[in-house]
Amino acid sequence: MIRHIVLVRPRADVAPEAWASLMGRLDSVVDALPGAMTFRSGSNVSPEAGMGKGYSEAFVVDFHDAAARDAYLVDPEHVRIGERLVQMAQDGPEGIVVVDLEIGS
Template identity: 55%
Template sequence: MIRHCVFVRFRPDIPSAVRATIFGDIASVAERMPGLVAAHVGANVSPEHGMDKGFSEGFILDFLDAGARDAYLIDPEHQRIGARLVAAADSGADGIFVYDLQIS
């Protein structure tokens, strides 16, 4: 299994409703992608204040394998949502942190 973690540092002028729409769109893509078995979106709730380095919201997607993850990455709808996410992030792509884990 591949756990695809994406953390976002949104621009301060991006309203919570826009953030929620982006995350909702990510969840809707997850519902139709083969091999995408779980989607979790939301705000960081860690009590370790300051450790998030401003990446206060994000999402985690679990894929059966790297092939399913790779199919998601090239999906046209994913790419459109990704472009909106980059546009809403502080400093564009620099405001997004992606980390994938191989889960046994």
Template identity: 40%
Template sequence: MISHCVFINYRADTTDGMKDDIYNALQALKPRVPGLTGIVIAPNSSPEGLDKGFSEGFIVTFRTAAARDQYLADEEHAKVGAKIVSAAEGGIDGLLVYDLEY
């Protein structure tokens, strides 16, 4: 299993509608990629205060690394990724992305 974790530090002017657009586009990727088993989208709820501005995020789970790689290469994923980068504070600097393999 692979959990592809993405945390976003949104620009202050990013509206809820813009975020909804991003999250709806992410959900639409699920049927495009065999082996994509789930998408969880949520705001940060940690009481520790260590979020460093990363207020929201999502985790996409895959059965295999090959399924994750197919997702990363998908043209619709590239479009959603561009929307995310555009909405993040500082562009790519406003993102934290890492994968957990287990």
């Protein structure tokens, strides 16, 4: 399984409703893709002050395997959402961190 983790430092002027709408669109994309298992998004609620380095929003997508993740990465709607995500992030792509973990054997 591949766990795709994305952390975002949103711009201060991004309305919570705009963020929620974008996450809803992304959830719909994930739901429609073969091999995509789960989508979760939310705000950082860690009590460890300052450890989030301003990355206050995050989402996680679990895929059966790397092939399913790779199909997601090139999906046209995912690409459009990714472009919008970059626009909403503080400092564009510098305000986004992506980590993929291989889970299990």
